[in-house]
Amino acid sequence: MPELPEVEVLRRTLEPHLEGDRIESVLVRERRLREPVSPQLSRRLSGRRIERLRRRSKYLLVDLDGELTLAVHLGMSGRLTLRPPEMTAENHEHLVFRLASGRDLRFRDPRRFGLVFTVATHRLAEDRHFRHLGAEPLEGGFSGQMLRRRARGRRAPVKSFLMDARIVVGIGNIYASEALYRAGVHPLRSVTRIAAPRWTAIGASVVGVLSDAIAQGGTTLNDFSDGLGESGYFQVSLDVYGREGLPCPRCGASIRRIRQLGRSTYYCASCQR
DNA sequence: CGGTGGACCTGCTGGC
């Protein structure tokens, strides 16, 4: 599910419901996620008040009182949903955060590529999960020219470059294809062969694609649901991703799929050069 | 050093 827009939509959806609430206890049914969940998790979190929700890269950050932050990464298949406690647990529901208000915040993740851990709030930037991360694409400091500077001395194909979190965070496999389509740049083009004006176009496309997806409530694929478990966010407005063989919305040519870094890349060979 | 490919997991879909 989650690239930057989906995590941001989740943050915005959950924050008004969680702010000011308190974590009473945490039930851990399965601690084998991408990294093992600490046996201390419930002890560390219990009794703490939720101050605010933030996002860094694709991590949802729950700031608690006492300078502690709960970090949640959804991996490929993670979901975080508010549920009434009487609702029966679904399969792969690995963690349940029981709230003082009498609701559950439940973490479900069939593939277990997700992450749940705590970090001292003021030390977050130094934590090994965050310290190497690059620019936030929707914040000041990000631009096409910033990408151009960071591309100096590199030779990677531009799609791989955009998906490198050391450069810029939040762009996953779907939005990398979508942004390059909007910018009219071929995904295999080496970053050494992109001139300044095209970097401007790429920067603008990245911002545009991510902002549009957030505005549409987390676009992406059709099983995305917001933090309340509503399935009303059925929304597909992708131009190329998952559309192999279908006509390009701009020129009608057949969308192609290739394999890049072991993953599917979609593009229009006539619009993207 | 930069860049790629495999590994980590489960579930779903489509072809035979």
Next chain:
DNA sequence: TGCCAGCAGGTCCACC
């Protein structure tokens, strides 16, 4: 109907 291959939104690490 059943089986199997291929694919899936992320990230890390070994290896060239």
